[in-house]
Amino acid sequence: MYDNVPIALEVTGVTKRFVKREGIRWPWKRGENGHKTVVAVDNVSFRVRRGEVFGILGPNGSGKSTLVRCIATLLLPDEGTITVFGHDVLREEMAVKRLINRVSVEASFFKKLTPMENLLYGARLYGMDAGKARKRVLEILQRLGLKREDAFRPMEEMSRGMQQKVAIARAFLTQPILLLLDEPTTGLDPRSKREVQAFVRELRDVHDATILLTTHDMQEAETLCDRVAILDEGRIVAMDTPEGLKARVAHTNGHEVTLEDVFMELTGKHLREEALEEA
Numbered sequence: 001m002y003d004n005v006p007i008a009l010e011v012t013g014v015t016k017r018f019v020k021r022e023g024i025r026w027p028w029k030r031g032e033n034g035h036k037t038v039v040a041v042d043n044v045s046f047r048v049r050r051g052e053v054f055g056i057l058g059p060n061g062s063g064k065s066t067l068v069r070c071i072a073t074l075l076l077p078d079e080g081t082i083t084v085f086g087h088d089v090l091r092e093e094m095a096v097k098r099l100i101n102r103v104s105v106e107a108s109f110f111k112k113l114t115p116m117e118n119l120l121y122g123a124r125l126y127g128m129d130a131g132k133a134r135k136r137v138l139e140i141l142q143r144l145g146l147k148r149e150d151a152f153r154p155m156e157e158m159s160r161g162m163q164q165k166v167a168i169a170r171a172f173l174t175q176p177i178l179l180l181l182d183e184p185t186t187g188l189d190p191r192s193k194r195e196v197q198a199f200v201r202e203l204r205d206v207h208d209a210t211i212l213l214t215t216h217d218m219q220e221a222e223t224l225c226d227r228v229a230i231l232d233e234g235r236i237v238a239m240d241t242p243e244g245l246k247a248r249v250a251h252t253n254g255h256e257v258t259l260e261d262v263f264m265e266l267t268g269k270h271l272r273e274e275a276l277e278e279a
Contacts (some may be wrong), residue, residue: 004222005049005050005051005052005226006049006050006085007047007048007049007050007085008048008049008050008052008084008159008177008178008210009047009048009054009071009082009083009084009085009210010047010048010081010082010083010179011044011045011046011047011067011071011081011082012044012045012079012080012081012082013043013044013079013080013081013168014043014044014067014070014077014079014080014081014082015039015041015042015043015044015078015079015080016039016040016041016067016070016077016078016079017037017038017040017073017078018037018040018064019035019036019037019038019171020035020036020037020038021035021036023043027104034195035070035071036152036192038247039234040063040066041063041066041067041070041077042063042233042234042235043080043082043235044057044063044067044231044234044235044236045080045236046229046236046239047267048118048178048210048211048212049210050080050177050208051204051208051210052211052226052227053200053210053211053213053225053226053231054211054212054213054225054226054227054228055179055213055214055215055221055224055225055227055228055229056212056214056215056228056229056231057214057215057216057218057221057228057229057230057231057259057263058214058216058230058231058232059216059232059269060138060216062231062232062233062234063107063199063233063234064182064183064214064231065104065182065183065214067214067231068102068180068182068212070082070089071084071089071100071212072100072102072180072200073089073096073097073179076090076110076222083098084096084099084100084178085177085178087099094221096134099176099177099178100173100176100178100179101170101171101172101176101179101180102171102179102180102181102182103167103168103170103171103179103180103181103182103184104167104182104183105162105164105182105183105186105187107163107166107167107170107182109155109163109166109167110155111154111155112154112156113154113155114151114152114153114154115137115141115146115150115151115152115153115155115158115166115169116134116137116138116151116152118155118166118170119133119137119166119169119170119173120133120134120137121215122170122173122174123137123173123174127176128173128174129273131172136173137151137169137173139149140169140172140173141165141166141169143202144161144165144168144169144196144199145191145192145195145196145201146165146166148161158220159189160187160188161187161188161189161192161193162192164184164185164187164188164192164196165192165195165196168181168184168196168199172203177210178210178211178254179203179211179212180212181200181212181213181214181242182210182214183214183215183216184196184200184213184215185197185215185217185220197220197223197224200213200224201224204224213225218258218259218260218263219232219260221242222242222258222259225242227239227240227241228240228241228242228245228259230245230248230262230263230266230267232263232266232267232269237266237267238266242259245259245262246258246259246261246262248262248265249261249265266268
């Protein structure tokens, strides 16, 4: 299906480590411990082709967000390379930033300002015409289930779900070629979650968007993604279409195979329990 489609994102052998402090650090004992190296992303490689929705499925703490931050030029990988439409994220950072946008669970805004004011501020940074941007803001917010009057309410008066929709609108406003969605529906109520997922499907089906989606929601990964990589403790343990992954599980005690079964088969853990424990 994708053999003749250009590669949008290529991640090759990427590793990211962090040094974690442990216990009390005494200034006069410089050479004595207190530090532990944590490998957050461990030799990860994959390709995403243009127009594809590629999912990274794993619990909190598995390295998903760290990997996305490396792709978004927010973190420098310790090893490996990342290219976005042929542009290296280290050597061509500004070129990459013009091609991507990112939505995360910790999206920040000027809370005293309205969604319209926040999004127009972002549009101005990208050199967009104010009149066209204003019209586009209203269109996108409406498609995400927000009313026109919501665009002119202070962000601080909005629910967590509404703020997340504004974050997605802000990311899509600039029409990025590659959209990075890092746990976009985490913490949303069921209705808001369905509306965001419907918008992602629209981006895929109508706008030919290339999307990297991280999630610990099995149903979300199965519904939205063309292919899924399962990430556990910083490593990719499997990568295939949702159906291809489920075909790897032979025994399900009579119930329909899910990606939870796949995760359990590959890691010996329950994905849902891992996500709840680390949330």
